[in-house]
Amino acid sequence: MSRKKRVPLGDRVAIAAERALAARQFVSATDILIGIGWLDPGAVERWQRGQVACLEEVVQIDPPRIPEAMQLFQSWATATGLIASPTAYVDRTPQRRELRFSRSGDPGIEASYRTHWVSPQLSEAKRERLVEKASRGPELVVIQPLNMEWTCHRCGGTGNLLMMEPPGPACLHCVGLDDLEFLPAGDALLTRRVKANSTRYAVVVRFSRTRCRYERQGLLVEPRALADAR
Template sequence: MQPASKLERRVVTAAEQALARQSFVSPLDVLTGMGWVPLGLVVDWRNGRAQHLEAVAVVSADRLNAALEVFQRWVAARGLLPNEVDYLAATRDQRPLRFTAAGDAALELTYRTHWMPPDLPQRQRERLTARQSKPPDLVVVQPLKTFTCVSCGRTDADMLTMDDAGPLCLTCADLDHLVFLPAGDAALTRRAKQASRISAVVVRFSRSRKRHERQGLLVEEAAIEQAEQECLSDEDARARRRERDRERREAADERFQEELAEEIGRLFPGCPQQRAAAISQHTGLRGSGRVGRTAAGRALDPDAVTRAVIASIRHEDTDYDKLLMAGLPREQARDRIRPDVDHLLNQWRNPT
């Protein structure tokens, strides 16, 4: 499928990136990738705080449907295989989530269908299917502001869960027997959750990042005690495993940076070898959030590689940083140094 319109290009780009990142793609992946359904509002919908997905979208239902039509054509052109998934709310009743205001059965099915490549190994397909079909965790919120429980009128509780009528304190939600286990120890958290007959993920909204962030778990006290004993019994083995994992990650990063440097050399044969290596190390640094750590960058997408090279030229070979420090707005600074960037790019693409 050759994307022609702007909508088609955006849909196909979001779909391709999701497929490369996770080996499957869903309509929701595409809409969030396009920015039409903000991820923070998706959390509200999944937690039962919105009646349907269309209610949290930033575009009309007609625009959503148009994007879905493009997505369906792309799916058919790629020959992907369907897999229907249940979307359940992260509430005590785990009720089915709705995507549309009208509740049209055919459109709801379209949203619930995930798509996988036909050449995906069967075992990987089964793992993905099991993960996608797993019921969501119950969610408890640490509110930033005082709230009033809709059941008992209490205003001094430090955690809440959402009910159809509004916020409930943990006592009214029958969760007050659980103990808070802060995040930080992955093994302890995993084992405590497995040992607890009921658990809930505790989140708090971050104003700076504009999203709910995980703070820990609510689990049964006996489950924490059991998990602590299990962690003490194999602490040395887990430490050795962490060290092996760290070494594997470092080796993987080195291989990726070498591949990225080679791709820079292929696209820009005039780029000095040492410079290509420096760009790959900088943009591919784990945890940096730079172009090299994106799905497109990891896949060595030519556009992503080119953006990494442009960013390096901008900072290392132009007055861009000086212009910013002088107070010039970012876009104006980029416009001013663009001829210098283009000139060096052309030299590196077409060495004499």
Template sequence: MSRKNRVPLADRVARAAEAALVAQHFVSAIDVLTGIGWLDPGAAERWRRGQIDCLEEVVQIDAPRISKAIRLFGSWATAKELLPSPTAYVGRTPDRPTLRFSRSGNPAIENSYRTHWVSPELSEKKRARLAETASRPPELVVIQPLNTAWICHRCGGSGDLLMMETPGPACLRCVGLDDLTYLPAGDALLTRRAKSKSSRHAVVVRFSRTRGRYERQGLLVEPQALADAPQAT
């Protein structure tokens, strides 16, 4: 594409932001960076899992252009009279670390990433519900490996289930989830009851070579929660 035919960055940001706003009634910096093609969703997911130190490491453009896009997004949101909603971003790991967006860690930059912009057309109740959902910690994900000959990078052990970390796979004992009980998928009501009663849980997935994606196999829940679930009303 010739230089004169390139779409201005401001227009690309506006289009990506508008599409996200229409789809979900709010829009974030991550939505914009993904929408303009600078951030791969898979890389963003690895960041959420704690496998990447900061989000900007995987944004496929230089720092000045990232900063410009974020500024343009903020200006667009203000012009549209959207309502700012500070949002918590924590990792998809048992220790729930606060995720870092920028290389610098500058509080103002971090805040610009964490701010979701919400449609003013929503009622106060719906805006509160959106904010609560967005700030909810993501579910922990445990993998049922296809190859059972794997080794925990922390202790050298193994097992039927693992959690991926930056250096490699880790066993459930090392990540502090070995006290949980496995509940296979199949009984939706039992799963829902056990999950609601368990203060900690993790989704168990297994890679499907046929479909080329990870699929849910069940849930890890606290033993007492599973024991109490059948009696729930």
């Protein structure tokens, strides 16, 4: 494609922002970076699992161009009349550590990345619910391995469930989830009730060789929440 036919970065940012806003009623920095093709969703997942030190390390563009896109995004959001909403970002581990966006770790840059821009058409109550949901962090994911011959990188043990960490698989005891009870998939109403009342839970998945993807098998939930729901 010739340089003359390239869509200006400002237009690409606006298109990505409008699509995200239409789909979710708010826009985030990651929505923009994914939407303009600079960030792969798979890389975001690795970042959420704590396998990447900061998000900027996996953005597929020259580092000096990232602030340019973020400035264009902020200018678009302000001109559109969106409402700035600071949002917490934590990783997909039981420790729920705060995620880092920038290489520098500068508080001002981190704050700009963490800011969601919310539609002014939403009521205050709906905006608060959006912020609360976004700040929960991604769901914890526990894997039901196909091959049972695996070893926990922390204690050397094994089991029928594991959680992946940057150094390798870890058993539920070492990650602090061994007190949770397994609730198989199948009863949608019971699952919703337990999930709403369990302060800690994790999604259990198993890889399907026929479909070449991970599929949900159920949840690990607090025994008290499961007993109450039943």
